[in-house]
Amino acid sequence: MHKLQTQGVHHITLDGADRQTSLDFWEGVLGMPFVFEQPNLDNPGESHLYFDPGDGRLITIFTNEDRKPTGKPAPDNPGDVHHIAFAVSQSMYSQLAGRLDARGIKHSGEKDRGFMNSIYFRDPLGTLIELASYRFVPPVGATHTDVLFEAHLIRVEMGDTSIGDPHLAIAIERLSKRNQRSLSD
Structure with a gap:
């Protein structure tokens, strides 16, 4: 299906x-x-x-x-926005x-x-x-979601609770390497 x-x-x-x-x-x-x-x-x-x-x-x-x-605040019940x-x-x-x-x-x-x-x-x-x-700009060819997905994987690998600047920096570096070619590779 x-x-x-x-x-x-x-x-x-x-x-x-x-x-x-x-x-x-x-x-x-x-x-x-x-x-x-x-x-x-x-x-x-x-x-x-x-x-x-x-x-x-x-x-x-x-x-x-x-x-x-x-x-007044809007209702905050299960199923509400x-x-x-x-x-x-x-x-x-x-x-x-x-x-x-x-x-x-x-x-x-x-x-x-x-x-x-x-x-x-x-x-x-x-x-x-x-x-x-x-707090970041995605590298060329990537979206914010791409960066956050990669940063999540890095955060989990590192055993950290939430995504922060170190995870974002590594994620952007990895995505940049994947999406941008270089003759020196």
């Missing part, structure tokens, strides 16, 4: 607040261009806003004028805490995740949002 084969995330759709609150957050705070809007084709009482998160894919938000920000992470550059990451503070948005402060840096905060309806920045 053949597997179903995905080719990336097509889009993510979230239930949002009212239209203006959703626009203010997704475009106004996160800087995602608002690319189009249409009715929610499964619920004509809602609108469906489409945003570009920066990679040409889509984040879509169902809005309803009766849903207002609650100030824990959080959604979006990529930012290291230069943007270095400014996140200050920019969130300037808007009065409570956040986690900077988190060192070994192979990336993160900061967490909530959208208007309480969904946990993570902005994350990789």
